[in-house]
Amino acid sequence: MTTLRTPGPTLGVVGGGQLGRMLAEAAAPLGVEVVVLDPTPDCPAAPVARDQIVAEFDDEAGIRELAARADVLTFEIELADQDVLERVSEDSGTPVHPDPATLETIHDKLVQKRTLEDAGVPVPPFRAVDGPDDVREAIDDYGAPVMLKARTGGYDGRGNVPVESKADAAEALESVAGPAMVESFVDFKREISVIAVKGDDETAAFPIGENVHEDEILRETIVPAGSEEAVEQRAREVAEDVLGVMEGRGVYGIELFEAPNGDVLLNEIAPRPHNSGHWTIEGAQSSQFEQHVRAVLGWPLAATDLRSPTVSVNLLGDVDKSRDAELRNVDRVLETPAANLHWYGKRQVRPLRKMGHVTLAGREGETTEELLETARELERAVTFTSE
Known part of the structure; x- marks a missing residue:
């Protein structure tokens, strides 16, 4: 067995947004230093990372x-260029996890779905789209509505357009503005x-x-989910099958639909820590960010057990146009027992931009329903406006 020592290695992260920030926060207690690459000077991760390289995500010289400067490379954003990462890794000998091949599979949602379907992972019916x-x-085949998706570049619901009727097909396809695919609309229960984690x-x-979306943006995560044990077991089996397809170590956010009959269908995969896993910082024995650091470095994984019922709510920009970020009524969160504020350090707030989140880990006797009611009150109280 390899002897691990701290202070330890340096982790290079392509992307310095909120995920890079929380990766650096999780790496520090392990004796791991983090250097991030991001095009935005003084990016959200900069205050907690060892250093920042200011460069575009596909800037080969920057990477x-x-x-x-790193012992291992990883990424916190899918805009990282798989070809550049692969070339740099081969030339420098610095490994990349997850493997750039996985990033290539994930980048194109049509390729992602075909790869997973071929591996036996259950997915909704889908097809490529060349025209209206x-x-x-x-x-005709799936019934209305259907979900039209941009094959590349979409995240946080961007590039996903429900098409209610044939008359809307041309306009919807034009709004996607690029290669597209279409899926059967899943009438999910939750x-x-x-x-x-793949170590x-x-x-x-x-x-x-359990995740609650509005306007295709994640608003709330509740753990435990309200699913039956048989559904949860099936979800774990699907996740394990997904890990078998993915190449390279790291955390994978696996989004699923639970159908009314108990079936589980894959929605999408993120080869990185995921918004729906932010609750793990307070709610589990280890966080998804610590697990990602451990995994990409090839270190033993930590326990993932639930500490207590936990809910997490996103703090989204409630403004009508971009402006300097100033979060108000933070005291409402800070004075609430067991409420945990996570501010992402973004300088500009935009409509529905993810600016932070609040997590409540339950104390003895508290239910997820009670936690969610409190979390929603706190989310409504904090604001970016002076009105």
Whole structure:
């Protein structure tokens, strides 16, 4: 067995947003230093990382500098360029986890779905779209509505357009503005997710979370989910199958649909820590961010057990246009027992931009319903406006 020592290695992270920030926070107690690469000077991760390289996510010279300063490379954003990462890794000898091949699979949602379907992972019916007639044919076959998705570049619901009728097909396709695919609309009972971890020779998964979206943006995560045990077991099995397809170590956010009949269908995968796993910082024996650091370095994974019922709510920009960020009524959160504020350090607030989150880990006797009611009150209280 390899002897691990701290202070330890340096982790190079492509992306310095809130995920990079929380990765650096989790790495520090392990004796791991973090250097991030991000095009925004003084990015959200900068105050807690060892250093920042200011460069675009696909800037080869910048990524080569990052590789020269790191023992392992990883990424917190899918805009990282898989070809550049692979080339730099081969030339420098600095490994990348998850593997760039996985990033290539994830980048294109059509490729992602085909790869997973071929591996036996249950997915909703889908097809490629070359023009409005393909959308109309999908409505004939799947029924209305259908979900039109941009194959690349979409995240946080961007690039996802429900198409209610054949008459809307052309306009919806134009709004996607690029290669697209279409899926059958899933009449789900609830949306759930598994934060799964692929280590050197082991895997792990956190308890299943139930997710609440509005306008295709995640608003709330509740753990434990309200699913039956048989559904949760099936979700864990699907997550394990997904890990078998993915190449490279790290955390994978696996979003799933729970159908009314108890079936579990895959929605999408993020090859990185995920918004629906933020609750793990207070609610589990280890956080998804600590697990990602451990996994990409090839270290043993930590326990993922639930500490207590936990809910997490996102703090979104409630403004009508971009402005300097100033979060108000923070005292409402700070004076609430067991409420935990996470501020992402973004200088500008925009409509519905993720600016932070609040987590409540239950104390003895508290239910997720009670926690969620309190969390919603706190979310409504904090604001970015002076009105």
